[in-house]
Amino acid sequence: MNIEIHLRKENIDSDPEVILQFGDVIQTQKIINQEQKLHMQGLEHNCDTKLSVRRDSKELYHTSRNHHDNKIFVDKVIVDDFWEFDNSFYTPTTIFDKEYIDHLDKVGTDQWIKNTVNNTHLFFNGRLNWDIKYPVRRSFFKDVNR
């Protein structure tokens, strides 16, 4: 199975890294262009699996900011060359890293950060998680209630 991730960064001042993970498959990629497509191809998918797009830029912890200067936006995720997830459909779950939470304790947080539960913007260190069920349609079609 293939997964395509359409990303965008806020500015061209830096090339932040993201870590893609699908089950045991992990890829680290730099976001060089303002808009970029990342590909995970030939993935084994025979059980429910988490897809995550993660950011772990430690330099944030050497600043007094509570979010990254250069945000990364996940505009679209295409699963199995067909299903399209975005900020209006099957939005990911936001999970902050413990180090990031500890950092917020030091520098202070904001209400908009506290309110972030389902989100497609990586302004933090942590991950956006999608549950990719097997088969994929089970992720959002509730066949069990048919």
Added chain:
Amino acid sequence: MIVYLGMPKCASTWLWEKIKQNFEYNGDKEPHTLVEFGATENNIVDFSTNNWSMDSSTAKKIDKKVSKYILITRDPVELATSYYLQRRLVGESFDDFMSTLVKTKLLCFGDILERWYDLVGKDKILIYDYNKDIEHKQEKFIKDICKKLDLKNYDQTLPLKDKIFQTHHKPVLRCNDELMKILKEQLNKFYQIKQG
């Protein structure tokens, strides 16, 4: 094996009732095992109306066994109306319902056909349009599809018109312009791919 890819609300039950006598199979019309477990329930026939949405790995796995796929489409708003009357949630507007059907691809016929042509090629996929090929031409349709499926006969006792004309007393619902634009784009894509 014969696999009905979709769509729902396109007379699949009527078709199944007409031709099921040809198969040495006594199970459900819609076992749903391809889309729920990625596995065939039998090696003869599967008329689950959501087969269009099976994983690509499942499609590639079963393709060797499949002699024909059937894809029946219909005017998307009419299809959605029929579905809406049966499945809407309390307080759910037609626009909201349509929007969900678009996001979950059920009304994206262009994307669906593109995907299936990529997965299994075009030769084994029989395509019919409910409005043009079935609604007022049931007898012609059943003869044609039986011939293409290499079936000897169909149930002559089941009235041809009963199922089909139930749709005539349903309300005419409309969706917003943005959704209509997406549906038109999908239909154009569907016809271009089909003709191409």
